[in-house]
Amino acid sequence: xxxSFFDSGKSFEECRVAVVPVPYDGTVFFGKGxxxxxxxILKASKFLESFDLECxxxxxxxxxxxxxxxxxxxxxxxxxxxxxxxxAVKEVxxxxxxxxxxxxxxxISLGAVRxxxxxxxxxxxxxxxxFRDDFExxxxxxxxxxxxxxxxxxxxxxxxxxxxxDNISQEELRFFRNLSDVEGVLNSLGNEVYVSFDFxxxxxxxxxxxxAPEPDGLLWRxxxxxxRVLSSRKKIVGMDFVELAPIPGFEAPNVLAAKLVYESxxxxxxxxxxxxx
Ligand SMILES: [Mn+2]
Numbered sequence: 412x413x414x415s416f417f418d419s420g421k422s423f424e425e426c427r428v429a430v431v432p433v434p435y436d437g438t439v440f441f442g443k444g445x446x447x448x449x450x451x452i453l454k455a456s457k458f459l460e461s462f463d464l465e466c467x468x469x470x471x472x473x474x475x476x477x478x479x480x481x482x483x484x485x486x487x488x489x490x491x492x493x494x495x496x497x498x499a500v501k502e503v504x505x506x507x508x509x510x511x512x513x514x515x516x517x518x519i520s521l522g523a524v525r526x527x528x529x530x531x532x533x534x535x536x537x538x539x540x541x542f543r544d545d546f547e548x549x550x551x552x553x554x555x556x557x558x559x560x561x562x563x564x565x566x567x568x569x570x571x572x573x574x575x576x577d578n579i580s581q582e583e584l585r586f587f588r589n590l591s592d593v594e595g596v597l598n599s600l601g602n603e604v605y606v607s608f609d610f611x612x613x614x615x616x617x618x619x620x621x622x623a624p625e626p627d628g629l630l631w632r633x634x635x636x637x638x639r640v641l642s643s644r645k646k647i648v649g650m651d652f653v654e655l656a657p658i659p660g661f662e663a664p665n666v667l668a669a670k671l672v673y674e675s676x677x678x679x680x681x682x683x684x685x686x687x688x
Pocket of ligand 1: 517537538539541553609654
């Protein structure tokens, strides 16, 4: 894979954002295909125009995206794969870069989040709670990622939930069905936020390219409006976008994914808490 996300011809040093592609779907048995997600996002980014009307500036020019080599899939299991992601992301965080991780399946988010202090809240967008203690023989399955993040001591808030395996209480995990209570979501988060975006949080009418689509999902405008508010109130420290399983020959969802990534980063950097920007 030689593609890059919005190659603006800048060096690693000049870019604020380091893109980490993770083409891994090892624990997915049903609805595979998200290993092709990173490549689809990189390719689709070529369709976007770089000046962004939502943000009012050229995000690629102002922020700069540097795409790193992909994290090679590990065959010995998800736990080792998550460690590989952790090592790759730690390297970019240590160099002061904003990590932007493309999955691949949702389990990889655990590796990226581990690179941050426990005071960072994790905001997960997902149609499913991903709160199982284990799934299909693994504690590190994509269906367990929120449970593992909680167990590792992070404040986790999930938005977009329409499907759950059990009756999980709000005391166990703070979650929201949609974005009708924006203040409720914001008040559940600390000042620093890592965003983990599973594309199945979106409605299948606009995002059919996921392994586990669920009806009645989030729509474009409400997500973009929310991200704009979120970024004006919180410091976004890193993001991942996971579970895009491209449908061959159907580019629109991939372009939507690339545009959501692009504007999310624009909002994050426009935020007043990045004063040097
Ligand atoms: Mn998920």
